[in-house]
Amino acid sequence: GDSVTQMEGPVTLSEEAFLTINCTYTATGYPSLFWYVQYPGEGLQLLLKATKADDKGSNKGFEATYRKETTSFHLEKGSVQVSDSAAYFCALSDHIGQFYFGTGTSLTVIP
Amino acid sequence: DAGVTQSPTHLIKTRGQQVTLRCSPISGHKSVSWYQQVLGQGPQFIFQYYEKEERGRGNFPDRFSARQFPNYSSELNVNALLLGDSALYLCASSLVAGNEQFFGPGTRLTVL
Numbered sequence: 001g002d003s004v005t006q007m008e009g010p011v012t013l014s015e016e017a018f019l020t021i022n023c024t025y026t027a028t029g030y031p032s033l034f035w036y037v038q039y040p041g042e043g044l045q046l047l048l049k050a051t052k053a054d055d056k057g058s059n060k061g062f063e064a065t066y067r068k069e070t071t072s073f074h075l076e077k078g079s080v081q082v083s084d085s086a087a088y089f090c091a092l093s094d095h096i097g098q099f100y101f102g103t104g105t106s107l108t109v110i111p
Numbered sequence: 112d113a114g115v116t117q118s119p120t121h122l123i124k125t126r127g128q129q130v131t132l133r134c135s136p137i138s139g140h141k142s143v144s145w146y147q148q149v150l151g152q153g154p155q156f157i158f159q160y161y162e163k164e165e166r167g168r169g170n171f172p173d174r175f176s177a178r179q180f181p182n183y184s185s186e187l188n189v190n191a192l193l194l195g196d197s198a199l200y201l202c203a204s205s206l207v208a209g210n211e212q213f214f215g216p217g218t219r220l221t222v223l
Contacts, residue, residue, distance in 0.1 A: 006153075042216060043201060043217050044214040046212075049211055089153050091153075096167060097142070097159065098166075099156060099203075099212060100156070101153035103153045104152065
């Protein structure tokens, strides 16, 4: 069945460091791909999305490119801030609209 | 515009009891999905409803049931609660099934 695999955390970075969180997926057909962010005690917020191969999603300095050849959707940010500390979840939506989430990666950014 | 709302915020129950969780989608959204998020894990899909019809069901026992009302709000029911049902229950809505989902703040259920 469809699934998402994320790099395990937790990840701790210094402010202004470069961030990469790896995400790979397994799916039949052509899923849409998403990154969600969850701040402590809150629900999930959509960070960015891509609906077809080679699309690049971007928001708030974060980027991810839908790579069909490597079945990946890695999240990157060039310079993280303390306010980026949160849990990040990679997800896919299959052909009937069912969402599958990765296990999440906790990010802590220290000043 | 109001986002997805869920009630109650927190709930404490004992084993064997039954619980009903409620969700109101964003105005105009016709699809509602329910997820269970255990601490430290990603959300696990429970149900999806679209236009009041069940569109999908995850790998959860029959103790879990849900419905969607004509105004597109939804309820999740869990019977015969187990300790392992303790989790954050998230509701998400979307315009149509498959579109990006917008999540509510969740209901934190604790089973003692």
